[in-house]
Amino acid sequence: MKYLLPLFLTSTLFSNSLYLSSHIGYADKGSLDDTLSVQKISYDKTIEGDFALGYKINAIRVEAEVAHLHRSIDALVEGDIRVQAEGEILQNSYLFNTYYDATNHSKIITSIGAGIGVSSVTLNNYQLLQNPKTTVSTDLIPTAQASFAIGYKSTENLVTEIKYRYTSTLPFELEQEKLEALSAHLFLVGIRYHF
Secondary structure, eight states: OTTTHHHHHOOOOOOOEEEEEEEEEEEOGGGOOOEETTEEEEEEEEEEEEEEEEEEETTEEEEEEEEEEEEEEEEEEETTEEEEEEEEEEEEEEEEEEEEEEOSSSSEEEEEEEEEEEEEEEEEEEEETTSOOEEEEOOOEEEEEEEEEEEEEOSSSEEEEEEEEEEEEOOEEETTEEESOOEEEEEEEEEEEEO
16 A cells, blocks of 8 residues: 555646557446346346547546446346346446546556446347347436556556456436446456557
């Protein structure tokens, strides 16, 4: 802990630069608490990928990001009752993010950030028991995220990093199916290239 604190207390005045970044990762299934109607959704797997274009001004970064979160449905659970289900929840998010980068003049960079935007959500090929498969989509839903990352400056232009991100939408409805919200604790690896 005593080594992490100075990383946030000092910052290097980086030259202004345009950058591209991309990450890929997964969500801890045990941390997901999405509900469809009144039943909790059990997922088989959850994968996230994102791409962003941004600009760095000294230690501050601003960016526009597109992210895709793919959740594979395994079952619906209510109490001790588990009902088999199939399908996917596809979430495309469009976010405006701001980050603060801090360093102790080494190649290690820590970042904290937050962002707001909107998401489109599709319940794709959803099937409960032997019912017909259905696909429904939403209008744009307000979405927010917060993150923490530790990066390593591999070259003068390239940063590799690991990132934790929490993301959540507001509650919404997919036709007759009500979702309290879609939220996830994401663990990501990625790169950022400065021009």
